[in-house]
Each structure stands twice: as C-alpha cells, then as structure tokens.
Amino acid sequence: MSKPILISGAEIVGEDGTLRKGDLLLEKRRIRRIAPRISARGAHVVRAKGLVASPGLIDTQLNGGWGFSFSGASAEDTFGVGRRLVEYGVTGYLPTLISLPREMIRDGLRAIREVAGLAGGAQILGIHLEGPWLAPGRNGAHQLKNLRPATLEEFEAHRAEAGGLLRKITLAPERPGALEVIEAGAKAGVIMAAGHTEATAEEFDRAVRAGVRHVTHLFNAMNPIHHRQPSLLNAALVDDRVSTGFIYDRVHVGALATKLLLRAKPRGKAVLVSDAVLALGCPSGEMTADGETYVVSKGTIRVKGTDTIAGSAQPILYGVRCLVEDLGLPLGEALYLATAAPAKLLGLKNKGVLREGADADVVLLDRGLEVAMTFVRGECVHGNHH
Numbered sequence: 001m002s003k004p005i006l007i008s009g010a011e012i013v014g015e016d017g018t019l020r021k022g023d024l025l026l027e028k029r030r031i032r033r034i035a036p037r038i039s040a041r042g043a044h045v046v047r048a049k050g051l052v053a054s055p056g057l058i059d060t061q062l063n064g065g066w067g068f069s070f071s072g073a074s075a076e077d078t079f080g081v082g083r084r085l086v087e088y089g090v091t092g093y094l095p096t097l098i099s100l101p102r103e104m105i106r107d108g109l110r111a112i113r114e115v116a117g118l119a120g121g122a123q124i125l126g127i128h129l130e131g132p133w134l135a136p137g138r139n140g141a142h143q144l145k146n147l148r149p150a151t152l153e154e155f156e157a158h159r160a161e162a163g164g165l166l167r168k169i170t171l172a173p174e175r176p177g178a179l180e181v182i183e184a185g186a187k188a189g190v191i192m193a194a195g196h197t198e199a200t201a202e203e204f205d206r207a208v209r210a211g212v213r214h215v216t217h218l219f220n221a222m223n224p225i226h227h228r229q230p231s232l233l234n235a236a237l238v239d240d241r242v243s244t245g246f247i248y249d250r251v252h253v254g255a256l257a258t259k260l261l262l263r264a265k266p267r268g269k270a271v272l273v274s275d276a277v278l279a280l281g282c283p284s285g286e287m288t289a290d291g292e293t294y295v296v297s298k299g300t301i302r303v304k305g306t307d308t309i310a311g312s313a314q315p316i317l318y319g320v321r322c323l324v325e326d327l328g329l330p331l332g333e334a335l336y337l338a339t340a341a342p343a344k345l346l347g348l349k350n351k352g353v354l355r356e357g358a359d360a361d362v363v364l365l366d367r368g369l370e371v372a373m374t375f376v377r378g379e380c381v382h383g384n385h386h
Contacts, residue, residue: 003042012024029360072104
C-alpha cells in the first residue's frame with residue numbers, strides 16, 4: 001500500500017467556490033482530512049504553497065486526442081489518451097463515439113471496455129454515444145451517410161456491447177423512433193441528451209417528459225433563439241428540469257451567449273465540456289479520421305474545404321481559463337463548471353469536490369492555471385512528487 005500524501009499549504013477550492021489556504025491528507029484513494037494545518041507522521045509531503053488545489057476535472061464529452069479518435073482507436077491507443085489527459089488536469093471522462101456504421105461503434109465500445117478499469121491515467125466514468133440518431137439538418141461534422149433513425153434494437157445492441165458502461169446518449173428527439181429510445185434509455189439509467197437537433201420547444205417538452213434530462217453543447221447544432229417561434233434552445237435555457245453542456249473555447253460560443261446561459265441555468269445545471277477531438281495535443285495541419293479530412297489551425301479544427309467546426313482542439317482546462325479571462329468568473333466558480341457540475345450530472349457524489357471522504361482526485365494548478373500535479377484516486381499520475 002502506498003504512503004499517505006499530505007498536500008501542504010495550498011489554496012483549496014471549497015464546495016462554495018471560495019479558496020482557503022490549508023492542507024489535504026490523501027490516504028487509501030480518499031481525501032482523509034482537510035484542515036488549516038495537518039500533521040501526518042509517515043506521510044509523503046507535497047509542498048503546495050502558491051498552488052491552487054482543485055477537484056479533478058471531469059469531461060463528459062471528449063472524442064479523442066493526440067491523433068486518435070475513440071471511434072477508431074485500438075484499446076492501447078484509447079488508454080494512451082487517458083494517460084495524457086491528466087497533463088491537463090482531467091481525472092475522469094466519458095469517451096465519446098460519434099455517428100458511424102454499427103460495426104465501427106461496436107469496435108469502439110469494445111476498445112473502451114477493454115481499458116476502462118486500468119489505473120495510471122484519467123478514469124473512464126462511462127461512455128457517451130453522440131449519434132448516430134441525429135438530425136440531418138444539424139449534423140455538424142457528423143457524416144450524413146452515418147445518420148439513421150433510432151431503433152430499440154440498435155440501442156439494446158450497443159448497450160450490451162458497452163458492458164454496463166453506456167452512460168450518456170445524444171440524439172435528436174424529433175427523429176423517428178427517438179421517443180421510444182429515450183424512454184428505454186432513461187429506464188436503463190442512461191443519461192438521455194438532446195443534441196444535433198431541429199426540435200421545437202414543444203417537441204423538446206415531449207422528449208423531457210419521456211426522459212431527456214440534458215442538452216448537448218447548447219447553442220451548437222440546434223436552431224437559434226427566436227422571439228416568436230420557440231426552439232429547443234429557447235426552452236432549454238429556462239427549463240430547470242434539464243442541465244446543459246456547453247463548449248467555451250472562444251470558437252463554439254461567444255462570451256455574451258455564455259453569460260446568458262450562466263444567468264439562465266441554476267448552479268449545477270450548466271456543465272462545461274471540451275468536445276475535444278483527435279486534434280487535442282496535436283500541431284496545426286491536416287488530419288484524417290472516420291473517413292473525413294480535417295484542418296487544424298490556431299487551436300481550431302474544421303472539416304476540410306468547409307467552415308464546419310469539427311469539435312475542439314483545446315482541453316477543458318482551457319475553457320476554465322477562458323471563462324475566468326473573458327467573463328470575469330471567479331476561479332472557483334469556473335472550476336465548479338468543470339468539476340462539481342459534471343459530477344452532479346453523472347450522479348457521482350464522491351467526485352468533483354474536495355471534501356473529507358471523497359475520492360482523492362486532486363489537481364494542483366499554478367496561478368497561470370497550468371497543471372503542476374494530478375492525483376487520481378490518491379496516486380500521483382502527473383508531475384513530480386518526489
């Protein structure tokens with residue numbers, strides 16, 4: 001059994017979003033104690049003066065990184081992405097598979113299953129299927145040939161292939177077969193999310209009553225707000241029954257729209273995501289995945305020859321930094337959107353928060369919001385603690 005770890009003199013992010021100086025004792029994968037000063041004989045001491053201790057970041061929409069897309073990666077490559085995510089402070093995530101032929105989704109699910117329990121990187125907290133039951137008119141970077149109507153048969157097949165890991169599904173609720181799948185998914189404990197959709201407010205309400213409880217990357221791949229013809233977006237902003245994911249990488253959504261979202265949704269109902277794809281951690285240039293060619297430039301990835309954004313090339317921590325810089329959010333509140341809020345969405349009471357008894361998923365950040373050290377379940381997986 002590894003020695004307890006004492007993180008000493010950090011600015012600790014509290015559950016209320018405020019920062020207070022203190023110590024954290026990590027032992028047996030848990031946060032054993034938090035206090036202004038802790039004396040722990042035999043513990044390995046990490047001197048964290050000048051650093052911020054944050055809960056580990058949780059990314060509920062991540063498609064890949066470092067040149068690999070989860071939908072086409074081997075088990076080894078999938079694990080490799082998790083090993084690198086801790087460099088950006090991510091301690092838990094949902095690998096996301098996009099709209100693809102059934103056999104490719106099956107292979108992606110199996111590769112993720114194979115490495116889901118391995119230690120040494122960010123923890124796989126479940127799988128997110130984004131598609132293939134999306135609206136052709138709001139397909140974004142999803143290829144039209146891979147979109148199809150929702151069926152209970154395909155839902156059950158993918159659920160079986162995921163081996164209990166299927167945690168979230170994004171679909172267009174107005175599409176044929178969608179309401180049946182929403183009801184079945186909600187009953188099975190899967191987070192059913194509306195996204196890549198042309199649904200009206202009325203169609204969205206029907207979907208929420210059927211079991212939808214989340215909206216994927218609000219503002220993107222859906223009809224805009226209209227003052228007379230209410231869209232799903234109109235409804236999602238004011239419907240407290242649902243939480244909403246959003247991407248803030250200075251490309252997907254502007255600062256004013258993000259301010260509107262954060263004013264409209266109660267605390268805990270807005271969830272920051274990266275929507276990062278294989279371009280994460282890669283230099284500018286052309287990339288190919290899932291039969292599509294993309295161009296990466298200045299931290300943005302687009303489908304070649306179009307202006308279609310194909311996800312993000314930035315980690316979720318970049319979104320936290322941008323929220324602080326652009327919107328003036330206090331650091332603790334910006335971190336909340338990427339820690340406690342996604343944990344709440346996933347129903348994880350012992351993640352996304354620094355409290356005694358919680359999982360010892362801790363990130364030490366410097367004042368420039370760069371990661372100094374990352375701990376996953378009490379083990380240092382990034383940074384030097386010797």
